[in-house]
Amino acid sequence: MLTDVEIATQAKTRPITDIAADAGLLPTELEPYGKDKAKVSLSALSRLKDSPDGKLVLVTAITPTKAGEGKTTVCVGLAMALQRIGQRCIVTLREPSLGPCFGMKGGAAGGGYAQVLPMADINLHFTGDFHAVTTAHNLLSALIDNALHHGTTDLDPRRVTWRRVMDINDRALRQIVVGLGKPTDGMPHQSGFDITVASEVMATLCLANSLGELKQRLGRIVVGLTHDRRAVTVADLDAQGAMTVLLKDAIKPNLVQTIEGTPALIHGGPFANIAHGTNTVLATRLGLKLADFTVTEAGFGADLGAEKFCNIVAPASGLRPDVAVVVATVRALEEQGLENLTQHVENLRDFGLPIVVALNRFPSDSPEDVRKILDHCAMLNVPAAPCDVFTRGGAGGEDLARLVTEAARTPSQLRNTYQPGDSLQTKIEAVAKKVYRADGVDFTPTARRQLRELADYDTLPVCLAKTQYSFSDDPTLTGAPRGFRITVRELVVNAGAGFVVALTGDIMRMPGLPRTPSAQRIDISDDGVITGLS
Numbered sequence: 001m002l003t004d005v006e007i008a009t010q011a012k013t014r015p016i017t018d019i020a021a022d023a024g025l026l027p028t029e030l031e032p033y034g035k036d037k038a039k040v041s042l043s044a045l046s047r048l049k050d051s052p053d054g055k056l057v058l059v060t061a062i063t064p065t066k067a068g069e070g071k072t073t074v075c076v077g078l079a080m081a082l083q084r085i086g087q088r089c090i091v092t093l094r095e096p097s098l099g100p101c102f103g104m105k106g107g108a109a110g111g112g113y114a115q116v117l118p119m120a121d122i123n124l125h126f127t128g129d130f131h132a133v134t135t136a137h138n139l140l141s142a143l144i145d146n147a148l149h150h151g152t153t154d155l156d157p158r159r160v161t162w163r164r165v166m167d168i169n170d171r172a173l174r175q176i177v178v179g180l181g182k183p184t185d186g187m188p189h190q191s192g193f194d195i196t197v198a199s200e201v202m203a204t205l206c207l208a209n210s211l212g213e214l215k216q217r218l219g220r221i222v223v224g225l226t227h228d229r230r231a232v233t234v235a236d237l238d239a240q241g242a243m244t245v246l247l248k249d250a251i252k253p254n255l256v257q258t259i260e261g262t263p264a265l266i267h268g269g270p271f272a273n274i275a276h277g278t279n280t281v282l283a284t285r286l287g288l289k290l291a292d293f294t295v296t297e298a299g300f301g302a303d304l305g306a307e308k309f310c311n312i313v314a315p316a317s318g319l320r321p322d323v324a325v326v327v328a329t330v331r332a333l334e335e336q337g338l339e340n341l342t343q344h345v346e347n348l349r350d351f352g353l354p355i356v357v358a359l360n361r362f363p364s365d366s367p368e369d370v371r372k373i374l375d376h377c378a379m380l381n382v383p384a385a386p387c388d389v390f391t392r393g394g395a396g397g398e399d400l401a402r403l404v405t406e407a408a409r410t411p412s413q414l415r416n417t418y419q420p421g422d423s424l425q426t427k428i429e430a431v432a433k434k435v436y437r438a439d440g441v442d443f444t445p446t447a448r449r450q451l452r453e454l455a456d457y458d459t460l461p462v463c464l465a466k467t468q469y470s471f472s473d474d475p476t477l478t479g480a481p482r483g484f485r486i487t488v489r490e491l492v493v494n495a496g497a498g499f500v501v502a503l504t505g506d507i508m509r510m511p512g513l514p515r516t517p518s519a520q521r522i523d524i525s526d527d528g529v530i531t532g533l534s
Helices: 004-010 016-023 043-047 070-083 099-101 119-123 129-150 200-207 211-220 240-246 280-290 300-319 330-337 337-350 367-379 387-409 424-435 446-452
Strands: 030-031 038-040 053-061 090-092 114-117 154-160 164-166 177-180 189-191 193-195 222-227 231-233 254-258 263-265 293-297 323-328 356-359 386-388 438-443 462-465 485-494 499-504
Touching: 004 114, 004 119, 016 030, 016 038, 016 263, 043 129, 043 280, 053 070, 053 300, 053 337, 070 090, 070 114, 070 293, 070 323, 090 254, 090 280, 090 337, 114 119, 114 387, 129 154, 129 164, 129 200, 129 240, 154 280, 164 240, 177 211, 177 499, 193 254, 200 211, 200 300, 200 330, 200 485, 211 240, 222 323, 231 499, 263 280, 280 293, 280 300, 300 323, 300 337, 300 462, 323 337, 323 387, 330 337, 330 367, 337 367, 356 367, 356 387, 367 386, 386 387, 424 438, 424 485, 424 499, 438 446, 446 485
Parallel strands: 053 293, 053 323, 090 263, 090 293, 164 193, 323 356, 356 386, 438 485, 462 499
Antiparallel strands: 030 038, 038 254, 114 254, 154 222, 177 189, 222 231, 254 263, 485 499
16 A cells, blocks of 8 residues: 555645635635645634534544554544535644654654645644744743843742743753853743643644634733742733734634545644643634534543543533544554443543544454454444545545434533532542542642642643553553552643643653654655655
8 A cells, every 4th residue: 555645645636725615715715825725714703603513523532552543544534424425524633743743653644545635734834833833932931031131020030930842852952951151141040842732822822712812811821930929921021912923824724625625624733641632723613614514633542632622622612522433443452451442431421422433444453353342332332333544535434424423413411520610639630530540649749839829720620741641640551540549740820721731640741752763764855755754
């Protein structure tokens, strides 16, 4: 079989103006970036505000292997399959980060014959949104250092919590000291780099409903504390206006197409293990106004992306999934066991969502293994279908699409894991006990002090930053472990995004590269043909 990049290169795309017209967008609402991608003006949402919403399909997964389980591929394939059986459909996805593209996991444009195009552009710089987020974030870092240098802020340099970001995995930049050198080079203080997808600017962009709301949210971001431990915000530094200027185009959703011409909105890209893990609210809203079905994705397993969609995104935006699709694979269940699938299904039922299981098939899967998983789903009373979209495109997902349309007829009754009025500690413990099945939560002395200091933020939801490879905070505990406890080592207020991050275990916000990174096999020929990108 051809590689992903070979399939993408040989595919014939339609003009993006035709894709937009088919989706119901007006020519004046389109800002083309070449012939095959475009920004969509937010005026489209204003025009469609009174149109009824379609159905929202949330695609999640079991606990993944390090290679991933093809969740994006299933998203794209399901959208194409829904289109094939007569439903108007749009797929909304996150933009890929360059970190995984050049690290280990690879790109995030789907795979095989279930891709979004232009694949190479989407996986690389695309329309520049990530660069805008990175620049806005680092502009704030520069303004903080400038205020410290000139003495125009009460910010304590020892308590600056705002770091820098870049969209490449680089472990050597996790901890740095800035301001070294002459007195004119700034005030020395400890800092470091996170990956761009962990930036609060990214999360804030993804949860904002308008440009005006984005500026207000940016102004609420906390960058550190004064000597007497009062919070200093972006608004205190008068930085929110300039940051919003840098994001004025990044806030507009990006329109592309699947390999079969289904419209796709790709916008925003927070990770689900260190952030909330879904595409922008604006892209999903636009999809719901334009299509009968909008297929969206929540990152990693359902204990991460789906939990955060239900507990963070839904309350903030009013978006409610009508169906949850759980992607499973034989290889992941060989590693995790069928009990892992069972726990994810139970959790989604607790959230009040109708569920369908998509068994993403690989050529190495035996008929016996496939039957075993389907029988287990039948025992759980969950509809399930094999999915062959990687090799067959939309035709390989039609059985899944029919199950999804049938499940969508049952109204969802979204329920949250905790109440808005609960304390931060109670919310963290609720997620750990109800979703992960932990016996309890241990807070380090630092985290316990922060719980007291952050009492004013008790109304915010919590975003647990946790390994994606286990229900626990220990990646070696596979399956559906019991008898463990979660350790919270630090709390980080994301007041702009509207949640409090609880860092658990050894989770890091700046990944490192593997021994043999993907970057070493990615190349380009003299005539511009890219190889090795997946």
